[in-house]
Each structure stands twice: as C-alpha cells, then as structure tokens.
Amino acid sequence: MIELIKVGERTYYFTGLFHVGVYLISYDEVCLIDAGIDKEYASELDELLIMKNWKVRLIINTHYHADHCGGSRYFQDKYNCKIYASGINAALISDYDICPAIVWGASPLNVLMNNYYYADSCDAEDITGKKLPEGLEILKLPGHAISMIGVKTGDNVLFLGDAVVGAEVLEKEKLTYIYDIGEYLKSLDTLEQIESKMYVPYHGEPVTDIKELVRINRENVIINLKRVKAICRTPRKFDEIVHEFFNDVDMELTLYKYNVKGGMIKTYLTYLHNIGKMETECIDNYLLWQTIS
Numbered sequence: 001m002i003e004l005i006k007v008g009e010r011t012y013y014f015t016g017l018f019h020v021g022v023y024l025i026s027y028d029e030v031c032l033i034d035a036g037i038d039k040e041y042a043s044e045l046d047e048l049l050i051m052k053n054w055k056v057r058l059i060i061n062t063h064y065h066a067d068h069c070g071g072s073r074y075f076q077d078k079y080n081c082k083i084y085a086s087g088i089n090a091a092l093i094s095d096y097d098i099c100p101a102i103v104w105g106a107s108p109l110n111v112l113m114n115n116y117y118y119a120d121s122c123d124a125e126d127i128t129g130k131k132l133p134e135g136l137e138i139l140k141l142p143g144h145a146i147s148m149i150g151v152k153t154g155d156n157v158l159f160l161g162d163a164v165v166g167a168e169v170l171e172k173e174k175l176t177y178i179y180d181i182g183e184y185l186k187s188l189d190t191l192e193q194i195e196s197k198m199y200v201p202y203h204g205e206p207v208t209d210i211k212e213l214v215r216i217n218r219e220n221v222i223i224n225l226k227r228v229k230a231i232c233r234t235p236r237k238f239d240e241i242v243h244e245f246f247n248d249v250d251m252e253l254t255l256y257k258y259n260v261k262g263g264m265i266k267t268y269l270t271y272l273h274n275i276g277k278m279e280t281e282c283i284d285n286y287l288l289w290q291t292i293s
C-alpha cells in the first residue's frame, strides 16, 4: 500500500515502487517531482492527494524515462497542470515515440513495449528560465539520462531522480541504466558536495547522509568497467561480451534484457573507447572490441 510520508514542513514523498516527491506550494496546491510509471499508478497517488484536498499545479520530471513521466499525462488531463523538464527531456516527454528508439537504435520492437519502455506523451515545457514555486531549486545531475536534474525543496530535501539507486536495487540489478558514464561519475562527485537534510532516490530508501549511497553506486560502475575490460582482454564480438557479462553476474538473457542491458553494456564500451582504454577492429566482417592494456 502506498503512503504519503511527511519529511519537511511542506515536503512529502510517496512510498511504494517509485518515490514521487510532493511539495506544497499553497494551502491546496502541490508540485510533484516525477509522476509514477503510468496512469494506473498515477491514479493511485491521486487518491491520496484527493484525501488531502490537494490539486496538482506543476510536475517537474527529472528526466524522460517512462517510469518517471508515465503518470504525467494522467495528472495533466485531470488538473491541467504544467509539466517542466530539462532541455531535450521536455521535447522527448512531449513526443514519446522516439524514446524507445534511443535504447534500441532503430524503430523499436513491438513486443518490448511495456510501461517501462513507453509512456503516454504529454505537453511538457523546458524548465530553463522558468520561475519555479518559492523554495524549489534545480540541480543538474546528468549521466543516468541526458540533462537529468534533481530537485531540492525549501525544506532542504533533495529528490535525486536516478542519480543514485538504493543498495537493494544495485544488489538485484547489477547493471543499472547509465547513458553517459563520464557525466554520471561527475554527477556523483557533485552530489557528494551537496548538503541536504534528506536525499530521496526514486528507486531506493531515503537517506540522511548521501556519502555511502554515492560510494556504492560509484563502486558498482567501477566493478562493471573492470568486468568489461576483463572480458575484452582478447578481441570480442559484442554478443560475446553480452554473453560473458550475463554469465559473470548470473543473469539470464531475454530479448528485453538484450535490448535494455545490452544498451547499458554499450555505454561501458563507449566510455572505455572514448577514454582510450578500448579499441575496435573489423576482421572478417566482425567488429571486435579489445581492451588496451
């Protein structure tokens, strides 16, 4: 059962699978930080808002991923609220069809269209230069997704989007989605310097000290970088890298995981190539990846 937890004078978050933030901006109006995965989930959150007599005036989506913006359309249809997101994220949320193609690299497979992968589009605007409700502050935390942001409330509670995930999520997933490893690591450094009363990951339990969460998320990236480098000590085809990686972390490959986790493995290969630790060669019409020792 989802509950609404108060963590500051005007700041709340929803428990449940996704930690949506709630900031009271007048006696009966709220700003949501992210919106849940789909309209069913959003309507469950809405039931709790209705009990409080609160209306949604604004949603800030930290990034365009469906689990964060899939519920936005429900709230916009019902409350005619504004939706803000950072830079390109506003365009992506407004016309969702292109988003699954970002992961797959082509028009996506219909069988993969679950609610983590595809969201209802809604009318979102770029947050740049917008006047925000008093007390709200935006923090740039790119890496997990392009131009991702965190949101700090007037009660000094920081909603992190997916800048970090909880320990239990890391333990289960091993490989979490990152768009750009270099940016992601820089955002972890930024996060470590930010003093807040509470930090709320979208996936994971809120913490009062961010350092340990940053440490384990950074450690996870370093372990995966080592894993990919070790696999490519001899020249490897991409599918062999996926195979070895899945064996290493004891995961079972499916078409869906090949698509999503395969994309994540590409992120690691890209980063290593860009920093000069990996090279590619075409032999017999196979593209081979090899670690530069």
Ligand SMILES: [Zn+2]
Binding pocket: 065, 067, 068, 162, 202, 203
């Ligand atoms: Zn997420």
